[in-house]
Structure formats: C-alpha cells, structure tokens
Amino acid sequence: MDIFATLQEEKGRLSQSENRIADILLNDFEFAVNASIIELAGKADVSPPTVTRFCRRLGCDSFSDFKVQLARTAYIGMRYLKPEPKSRETGDVAQDIITKAQNALFLLHRSLDLAAIEQAVERIATAEMIYAFGSGGNSSMIASELQNRLFRYGLRVTASSDHSMQLMMAAAARPTDLLIGSSFSGRNAELVRAFTLARELKVPTIALTQSNSPVAAAATITVPVDLPEGNNIYRPTSTRIAYLALLDILSSLVAYRVQPQATVTLRRIKQQLVTHRDGDDRQLLGD
Amino acid sequence: MDIFATLQEEKGRLSQSENRIADILLNDFEFAVNASIIELAGKADVSPPTVTRFCRRLGCDSFSDFKVQLARTAYIGMRYLKPEPKSRETGDVAQDIITKAQNALFLLHRSLDLAAIEQAVERIATAEMIYAFGSGGNSSMIASELQNRLFRYGLRVTASSDHSMQLMMAAAARPTDLLIGSSFSGRNAELVRAFTLARELKVPTIALTQSNSPVAAAATITVPVDLPEGNNIYRPTSTRIAYLALLDILSSLVAYRVQPQATVTLRRIKQQLVTHRDGDDRQLLGD
C-alpha cells in the first residue's frame, strides 16, 4: 500500500492542520521529501509534533519512515502530474517516455481488479477454444500477443483483427468457447457487435477495456483498464504498455492454472526452436 | 543520476570501511533505507561519521538526503535482485510482474545508447522505404509495431516476420532504403543472413538487439538492449516491454524529426477513423 493511496482514503477525516500538511505534500512534493520536520511544519503553519502525528496517522513509524515511504512511492507515483517533456533532446524524450511508461504501470497496478482477473483466468484456462479480437493497431497487437502467449501453454487460440472475421468467428463459437476482446477506447462498435452476437449464442466474453464503456457493457466479464491518456499526439499511449503488463499477469496466472500441460508444451516448443536454430540453449522461447 | 549508478562508478575508489557500507546497501537494502545512521554504522562496523562521509562522497548533502535518494531509486532499481514472486496468489503475481516491468524500463533507461538512437532516428526519418523484420512472436510484434508507428508519420514502411520474405525484401531494397531488424536473443541466424545480404547491396541496417551478438555484428547501426532475463519460463520477458518503450522513444523522435509531414498524416488518419466510427473525437489514433 502506498502513501498516496492512504492519503486519499484518510482525506476528509483529517483535521484542518493535517489538511494543510497534506496540501503541501500534494502541491510541493519536491519540497516535502527534502525538508526536515521543522521546515515542513513551518511551511504548513503547524508545530512539529503535529507533523509527527500526521505521519503516524498515515501508518508510518516516524517522520523519517514517512519520508522514505514518500520518496519510494513518489518516484513513480507523482510523475503524472508533470505534463510534458522538458525538450526534444534525445535524453529528455527518453526520460519522459520511460517515466510515463513506469507511471502507466503504477496506475495499472493501483487500479487492478483482482477479482475480475481471477474470473478471467478461470475462463481462459477452461475454454475449449479461445478467439482473441482487437483492431486498430494497438488492440490488434494485444490480440496477437494473447495468441502468442496462450498457445504456449497448450491452449487452443486464434487471433483476428478483421471485423468481418470476428463476426463470423463469433457466430461459429460455442458456449464452451471464449471470446476475448481488447479495446483501448472502449468504443469499438464492431467489437460490441461481435460481443452482442456472442451473448445471444451464450458464448462467454472477456473485455480488456475501459470500464463504463460500450465494450465493457457488452461483455460477460470486464477486466478494466482505466488510465488517463497523455495528450501528445506524437506520443501514443503508454497505455499499450499497461495492457501488455496486464496480459503478462493474465497469462502467467493461466500458466500456473494449467501447469502440467504448459510445461510439456513449452518444452516441445523449445526443442523445436533449438533444433531448428543454432543450438544455443540460452535463447528465449520465441525471439 | 541515480545513486546506484554513482555507487558503480565510485566502487573501487572506496576504502575498506566504505566498501562494507556499500555491501550492506547492495545486500540488505531494505534494512539500509529504514535504518538510522547509527544502526547502519553498527551493522557495517564503522563509526557514524564514516557513514556521513560515505554519503557525501556519493553526492548527497546529508545522511537523510542520502536515504531519500536511495528510497527513490531503489523502489524500482533494486528489485531485480529479488528473484521470484512470493506466491501464486493473484495479487503477488501482479505485483511481481509490474515490478519486473518497471524494472526493465529502469534498466533500459540506464543503458540507453543515446548516440546510437540519434543515428537510428536520422536514418529512419530519411529513408525512402523501411523494411521492419522480426520473427518468433516477440520480435515479430516489434516489427509490426514499427510499421504501426511509422506509417502514421507518413513514412513508407512494411513489416515481415517471414524469413523467406525478409531475404527477398533485403534483395529488393536499395541503398536509399533501410532495414530494421529486431532480435531479443541476438542470435536469429536468418536475420543475420538478411543483414549480410543488405550489407553486400549497400543497404543500411539497424539492429535492435543485444550488443555483442551476431545480429549486432551484422548491422550498420546497433541500438543495444541489454537486459538480464528472468528465468521463470512461464513469465516471458518483461524485455518485451523494454523493447516497446525503446520503440516509443525512437518513433517519438522520428515524429519530431519529420514533424510537418507527421501532423498532416495523423490528421488524415484521425479523420478517417472518426468518420468511419461513432464520431466520438476522444478515441485514440487506432484503438
């Protein structure tokens, strides 16, 4: 549990003075991590003991424990408050992208719906056939990644980014099968259509998408991904990285769930690769 | 600049006592961030002043500044020392994957070769035609991502994951064109063959791969990605996320480089999507 999450929860229950401290944390965070308790107290117009009590309230042992926690979290967690990269220099752009990506991961982690994930894993692990759908570049990558992951565990899976094919596949699917669809925006109307058809045919569906979106509404299970998008049109979507991490989580859990089968299949795949390539065993399962 | 990087540099120039302190940082990091100067000094069998001097040496103002810096960096930077997730519980697996991903990004950032990136960007921005190659699931994703990104900026690009096609395309390419190949392992022999052919034909090549690998050796420019791989076979590769971030960096820089052209093309693509879909302007460029 990180300190900003706790702060969020406690907020409202805080007193006036404590609120002033909280404001400084949120507004002048750099100052807060570097300041001593006296400086911080001074800036918030409270006495040092009040700061100590504030820290305790947030679940820290002491002021210095508090600062450490703060520094930990904030390295990642606060950066999304900073808008745009300093310059177009290579180094700055790189820094900005890395930070945003780490941040997307941080926010994803914070907002993960574990119950939904568990349900989804169960469905994936037990489906007789899996159809992974996604279009538009980003989501189509997610769909083919799903295929790329799941077939390694011995599951039957195919991916499609073609709307017509998706509809036809949905029509061909059976109630023991499973549709998984990804939509970053949640407003892919064709995916909604495929999901709706699946519902009529009693084929279960999993959506990886924004909650409260048309796609989410049309699915049996929604694994929500709710992230703020940056607004630089050149800088598409650290969201993609969050989705990929979510895929990692899902497929790792699926792997554990179907373990014996997965080990055998992986070994077979690896053997194929090694025999077929240059015999170096260190290589990855798929380059 | 983070503290572990500094530690790396200074190492060797440190005295005996200072080395003992450094060891504790590296081995029992959790202890180090939480300990007081006295506890830390005690554990390292040195006096408190020695610890203070050590902190100064590493570029910090004081011990507490040092702790803050440490906490900041280490939240991400040290986790790769921790081997495996605590359990197979959903929450732990999620935590583990997110951490590893953040970590891969951290390590990527630390090891980025900015000069190589700049050279690559220049080549990409000025190529008449770009061929993106990658195979085996992971790298093929990178190749198609490259296509997915670059075409948006008005560049001419195609991707292939098919070895035979890659060879034929390399044979068809001209010196004003560009081959970009990705290989996580660096030992994709077919990619080496395509690059070698390109070299004979004076077609420039960019490799996104491990340095000191056959693929790197065969390329005109190598943008190195050197990351330690986790060894859980079920958990393939937060490396993929690092590659994707690198792609983000490259393509953002390319976008800046070819700006006017990029804006026009993006607007056209967006217009197509909006007209074609449900008219909601908030959607992403490609779902």
Next chain:
DNA sequence: TGCCTTCGTGCAAATTATTTTCTTTGATCG
C-alpha cells in the same frame, strides 16, 4: 444553560540522531 468529555493543538523538555571537530592510527614515500 452549564458541565463534562473529547479532540486537536502547541509548548517545552527529553530524547535521539547527526554532524563537526579533534585526535589517533597506520600506511606510503622520500
């Protein structure tokens, strides 16, 4: 209305942590 309790707060003292200064030790080099 008036008393009592509770909570939030600051002050000052006590405690603890950190840094500075001074000194010793041990190694290196002419």
Next chain:
DNA sequence: CGATCAAAGAAAATAATTTGCACGAAGGCA
C-alpha cells in the same frame, strides 16, 4: 627512519525528533 597524508574513531556540539503535558474549542448530555 621520520614526514606526510588519508582513513577512521571518540567525543563534543548541534540539530532534529518525539514525548508529556496543558490549554482551549467543539460537541454531547443532563
């Protein structure tokens, strides 16, 4: 074999943090 210097500890000085206590305001209850 000293002279010099870096390294490191001891003790003192300083600064930071916490604790104990008391006061005052707000709200509940007779």
